[in-house]
């Protein structure tokens with residue numbers, strides 16, 4: 001060895017990497033200090049010996065193949081490999097040299113274990129995630145699934161790996177699912193609801209997130225996370241159904257209420273005629289009208305069952321009002337209520353006649369009922385510019401201020417036999433006519449109701 005070679009060896013001895021040199025017969029020609037430590041062997045035991053005799057386990061590992069490759073192709077090679085006999089991960093760089101091979105290596109066990117541990121972390125997140133977690137290639141073929149996914153749709157991991165998501169999506173949801181998947185495959189994370197098919201055929205409602213898998217700045221696939229929301233969906237449907245039922249209940253109560261009014265007057269007139277023994281032609285007209293009102297209410301029930309537009313017609317509001325006053329006159333009389341009316345003749349007014357009649361009945365009846373011991377009822381129907389103004393004032397019990405907002409809410413009633421639907425219906429009718437409804441009241445002074453309906 002010349003001086004230069006000695007100097008070089010000296011340097012190699014002091015570098016922090018392990019280093020050894022091999023000749024073409026795979027014999028060690030040099031081993032540095034660090035290498036003896038890393039391999040747990042002394043220099044004398046290695047130099048002159050064949051590397052594959054000394055470390056036969058390495059033949060089955062990347063070492064053998066990579067060193068051969070470096071020598072045959074005369075190219076440097078780098079690789080990581082675990083070496084079980086030493087329980088060590090090595091990072092190896094081997095360079096062909098004029099005499100054979102120069103090999104530098106490092107112990108990277110700690111680093112590697114840290115990486116493996118964090119991989120383990122992710123793997124554990126994947127495997128033990130309570131939701132279904134899965135990954136796809138860019139065509140939507142399953143690459144991996146966790147236990148949650150096996151449970152969600154009933155297939156095993158092996159079965160999934162032979163499938164794409166397409167046969168597992170309910171047909172009516174496939175288009176939207178494809179659209180979301182494609183967006184995710186183009187880099188946009190997606191959140192959506194869809195319907196999947198369980199292996200045994202039933203539909204599973206799922207809430208899905210699709211997340212692009214990005215490796216080295218390239219999208220290589222799509223992650224999926226799915227949650228079973230079937231129970232939630234069923235609960236929602238039940239809620240909607242029960243809401244519908246309560247609307248039906250409300251409707252029947254209000255219809256019963258509306259039928260009761262004309263029935264009461266029919267009964268009243270019949271009793272009157274029976275007791276007096278006379279037939280009054282005017283009563284027959286009113287009775288006929290009341291019967292047709294009942295008819296139209298039951299007709300309305302059918303309309304609700306099969307929704308249709310209400311018919312707006314040109315009606316005579318004065319006539320309607322007078323009709324209502326005749327209807328409720330007897331009740332007013334019984335309550336000792338003095339009725340003052342001021343009704344303009346109004347040109348034919350476009351409205352739903354039966355509904356306007358219902359409004360007047362509801363409001364006037366409430367006024368009369370608020371004065372069980374008598375009082376004054378003022379009913380005004382005025383023609384003002386392009387409006388019909390209906391005003392009903394009573395000197396009754398009034399409504400406490402804190403309850404004013406409650407009036408008109410379904411079932412708000414202070415009466416023993418009230419339905420609490422009259423004012424709600426009234427407000428709705430005024431609304432469908434594009435009108436305004438106002439109520440003001442003072443306890444023990446009276447209530448003032450004003451309804452303005454636009455003339456169109």
Ligand code: ADP
Pocket residue numbers: 362366367370394396397398399407408412413414415417418419420421422423424447
């Ligand atoms: P009901 O008459 O069946 O109680 P309504 O919807 O017609 O239902 O009225 C709701 C409630 O509003 C009544 O119970 C009553 O407390 C109050 N109310 C409505 N109009 C008047 C009025 N003119 N005077 C006093 N209270 C009224």
Ligand code: MG
Pocket residue numbers: 362365366422423
């Ligand atoms: Mg009422």
